[in-house]
Amino acid sequence: MTVPGSFNAAEYLLGQGRPDALAVVSPRRTLSYAELATEAHRVAAGLRALGVRPEERVMFCMVDDVELLSGILGAMLAGAVAVPVSTMVTGLELGRVLADSRARVLCVSGEFSGQAAAALTGAPEVTDVVLDRADPAEFPAGVRAHRWTELSTSDDPVTSLTWEDSPALWLYTSGTTGQPKGAMHRHASIRAVCATYAEKVLGVVAADRFLSVPKLFFAYGLGNSAFFPLSCGGTTLLEPARPTPAIIAARALADQPTLFFGVPTFYAALLASDVPDDAFSSVRYAISAGEPLPAALFTRFRDRFGVEILDGIGSTEALHIFLSNRPGAVRPGSTGVAVPGYSLEIRDEQGAVISAAGTPGELFVSGPSTAMGYWARYETTKQVFQGQWLRTGDSYVLNSDGTYTCLGRFGDMLKAGGIWVSPSEVEERLLQHPSVAEVAVVAAPDEDGLDKPVACVVAAPSATVDADELIEFCRAGLAAFKRPRGVVEMAELPKTATGKIRRNVIREMVRDSLLVPQPQS
Numbered sequence: 417m418t419v420p421g422s423f424n425a426a427e428y429l430l431g432q433g434r435p436d437a438l439a440v441v442s443p444r445r446t447l448s449y450a451e452l453a454t455e456a457h458r459v460a461a462g463l464r465a466l467g468v469r470p471e472e473r474v475m476f477c478m479v480d481d482v483e484l485l486s487g488i489l490g491a492m493l494a495g496a497v498a499v500p501v502s503t504m505v506t507g508l509e510l511g512r513v514l515a516d517s518r519a520r521v522l523c524v525s526g527e528f529s530g531q532a533a534a535a536l537t538g539a540p541e542v543t544d545v546v547l548d549r550a551d552p553a554e555f556p557a558g559v560r561a562h563r564w565t566e567l568s569t570s571d572d573p574v575t576s577l578t579w580e581d582s583p584a585l586w587l588y589t590s591g592t593t594g595q596p597k598g599a600m601h602r603h604a605s606i607r608a609v610c611a612t613y614a615e616k617v618l619g620v621v622a623a624d625r626f627l628s629v630p631k632l633f634f635a636y637g638l639g640n641s642a643f644f645p646l647s648c649g650g651t652t653l654l655e656p657a658r659p660t661p662a663i664i665a666a667r668a669l670a671d672q673p674t675l676f677f678g679v680p681t682f683y684a685a686l687l688a689s690d691v692p693d694d695a696f697s698s699v700r701y702a703i704s705a706g707e708p709l710p711a712a713l714f715t716r717f718r719d720r721f722g723v724e725i726l727d728g729i730g731s732t733e734a735l736h737i738f739l740s741n742r743p744g745a746v747r748p749g750s751t752g753v754a755v756p757g758y759s760l761e762i763r764d765e766q767g768a769v770i771s772a773a774g775t776p777g778e779l780f781v782s783g784p785s786t787a788m789g790y791w792a793r794y795e796t797t798k799q800v801f802q803g804q805w806l807r808t809g810d811s812y813v814l815n816s817d818g819t820y821t822c823l824g825r826f827g828d829m830l831k832a833g834g835i836w837v838s839p840s841e842v843e844e845r846l847l848q849h850p851s852v853a854e855v856a857v858v859a860a861p862d863e864d865g866l867d868k869p870v871a872c873v874v875a876a877p878s879a880t881v882d883a884d885e886l887i888e889f890c891r892a893g894l895a896a897f898k899r900p901r902g903v904v905e906m907a908e909l910p911k912t913a914t915g916k917i918r919r920n921v922i923r924e925m926v927r928d929s930l931l932v933p934q935p936q937s
Contacts, residue, residue, distance in 0.1 A: 423580045425606035426492035429642070430456060433649035437622065441671060442654040445482045449649070452486060453573075459490025460574035462567030466521055466544050470495030470576050471583055473519035477501050477510060477528050479656035480632050483548045483564055485642055487523055488632070492584050492603070495576025499586045499598070500633040502835075503527075504895040507534025513588050513596055514539035517791065523564070526550030580604035586791060587635050589732035595838065598791035599733050608784035609639055609736040610647035612757040617726070617740050618675060618701060622649035625698075627673035629659045629682045630834065636705050639736040640677040665691035672698040676723075679706040679834030683713050684864040687720065696721045705730050705737055706834020708822040710865035711749035727751055729822065733806055735785040739820060750819040751812075758783035760820070761805070762812055770814075776823055779812040780805045830859035830867055832897045837869055839919075842900065845893045846871055849886060851879035854909050857900065858923045862930045870926050871900035874908060881905045902929050 433439055433449035440447045447455065468474060474491045476498065478484040484500065491498035499517055501510065503525070510531050514522060518541050524532045526549040536542055536556050544560045547553070552561030578584070584606060586598040614620045626645040630637030632654075645652040653671045657663055659682065668676065669692070676699045678686075683704060696702065702717070702725045709727035718724050728740030729751045739760065741752035754760045762770045762777040770777040782804045789797035800807050811823040830837050839857040846855045854874035859867035871890075875881045883903035890899040904926050910918040 421579070422577055423603055423607075424492060424495075424575055424578045425584050425603040426456060426489040427575050428607055429646035430489065432647055433622070437649055438651045439646065440482055440485060440652055440654060441625075442481050442656065444656075447482060452482075452489075454571065455482065455486040456489035456493055457573045457575075458568045458570060459486050460493035460576075461570035461572065462546075463491060463494045463496060463521065464574065465568055466546075466562075468494060468496050468521055470578070471497060472521075473497045473499050473517045473586060474521045474523065475499040475501060475514060475517060475519040476523045476633075477503055477505075477532065478523060478525040478548060479503060479527060480637075480641065480654045481525075481656045482654070483523075483525070484632055485652070485654065488585075488638075488642065492578075493575050495578050495582070497583045497586055497600075499588070500638065501588055502633050502895065503631070504897060505531065506893065506895065507531040508538070508893075509596075509895065511535035511538030513598075514542060516596075517586060517588075517598060520544065521546065524548070524550075529553050578603055581788075583788070585638075587638075587732045587735075589635075595841065597793045597796065599787040600789060600791055601735055601785075601787050605735050605785040605787070606643055607647075608757070610643055612784070613728075613730075613737045613740065613755050614639070614644040614647060616756045617728075617737075617742065618644070618703070619743075620644055620648040620650060620675070624648060624650040624675055625653055625671065625673045626650060626675050626677070627653045627655070627664070627667060627671065628677040629664060630677060630679060630706065634835065635732040635735055636677070636679075636730060636737075636834070640675075640703075643736075644675075661686045661689035661691050665689075665695040668695050668698070674698060674700050675703065676701075677703045677705075680704055680709045680713055680864070680866050681707075681833045683709070683717050683725065684866060687713070687716050693720055693722075696723050699723050701726055701743060703728065703737075707831045707867065708751065709749075713864060714746070714748040728755075729808075729810070731806075731808060733787045733800065734781060734783065735787070738781050738783055738785075739779075741819075747815075747817065747819045750815060750821045752819055755783075762814055773814050773816045776811055776813045779808045779810045779820070781808060782806065830857075830869060832868055832901075835897055837898050839869070842869060842871065842890060842894065842898055845890050846873065846886060846900075848893070849889050851876055851881055852886070853877070853879075856909050856917050856919060856922050858919055858926065860902070860923070860926050860928075860930050862901065868901040868930060869898070870902045870904060870929055872904045872906050872909065872922050872926060874906055902926075904929050 435450035548564035628640035730737035
């Protein structure tokens with residue numbers, strides 16, 4: 417039996433910069449490449465001391481700072497699987513992914529210790545919680561609590577034997593179907609996104625400084641703030657706080673990023689703010705992904721801030737961007753062309769390849785960074801990962817000039833702020849409210865042309881629908897970004913003869929619902 421050559425993505429990333437070069441800048445700490453490597457190896461030793469074995473999962477619910485970055489790298493150095501998850505989840509939601517992943521170790525920033533305590537009641541396999549900037553809390557019996565600073569004092573380098581195809585990361589996503597599921601990525605996939613999009617589209621160099629609105633738990637943000645800067649010996653500018661236009665503009669003015677990454681919703685927020693027009697004067701490229709960037713936002717941002725936005729599309733399953741506009745060749749309103757190293761196909765509902773320009777179909781992608789599949793989701797894996805091809809679930813057309821334009825979701829999933837939202841998950845929550853008899857959640861464009869969730873509700877007998885109350889009810893039980901931005905009361909939901917909800921009809925009915933004043937939330 418031939419043993420493949422060893423490769424560890426964390427070791428690769430940490431070895432690209434000069435030891436004395438600046439690797440990380442955050443409001444609390446600044447680290448050189450040598451110091452970041454020391455920190456990552458300390459984490460690796462600490463995880464081993466907790467009994468973490470190769471390929472076991474280590475979950476991180478942490479703010480973007482040195483601890484999360486070194487934690488992800490340290491887990492990979494130890495041969496474990498790093499599982500960064502959204503910090504916007506409720507305790508119940510965190511408990512579900514903890515239980516699904518069967519992680520034994522959970523690393524948590526102090527801000528989220530309450531969610532962690534709630535999550536552990538539904539995740540009996542967790543044995544250890546590591547807390548950053550918080551005293552050990554009261555957790556269920558059998559769960560040991562540790563301080564991050566006391567995780568290890570070892571200075572010895574720790575690198576477990578891993579291969580290109582060894583699992584490195586699980587990233588949870590609702591993706592193209594239903595409830596969150598873990599997309600499993602190899603060590604080699606991390607190097608692949610650096611060698612394709614980062615090098616061949618952005619042309620990253622050691623002098624680059626990277627500032628990202630999307631966080632490290634998000635596949636898009638993980639590339640922006642970890643993989644890409646470290647792969648070229650550059651500097652990542654981490655921001656622990658919830659991003660606002662004022663915070664991001666202040667960081668941009670103070671730390672002078674050369675590459676700025678956002679999502680269309682945030683670009684719209686910047687345009688609506690009073691941040692200085694020269695806030696992004698140091699930026700050579702702004703990048704957008706997560707959802708299609710309306711042409712009007714591209715034009716308004718360029719005209720005000722003097723920077724063109726390179727719109728692209730990626731996915732958690734593909735790890736990063738595989739279709740993108742190019743510097744100096746942007747077609748506003750399009751997603752550009754395939755990133756070198758990736759192949760694209762548009763297929764009809766029968767699976768036949770569509771070659772004619774202007775004919776819509778579903779986008780499929782093939783490339784070196786696609787996930788190995790979903791953890792413990794056999795049927796869904798077969799639907800999405802089809803041989804060398806990844807089914808994106810997005811409806812696209814090929815334009816006559818060779819660029820691609822997104823028409824929306826091929827199915828019923830929607831995005832809010834660039835993050836997938838499962839309509840069924842929001843509907844399930846709303847149906848728990850006593851005033852709701854039936855509900856369908858669909859997407860409707862807001863004033864900036866960005867899709868947001870809208871709940872179409874049929875009231876229970878003798879009940880009254882209160883839009884503000886329902887939105888707050890969702891906020892209390894779901895991550896805030898999943899809440900509906902509007903509530904439309906209907907006498908009945910349009911359905912087919914077999915009783916299925918006609919979502920396409922509902923989307924047309926509420927298409928303009930967010931263009932009129934909505935309840936404040």
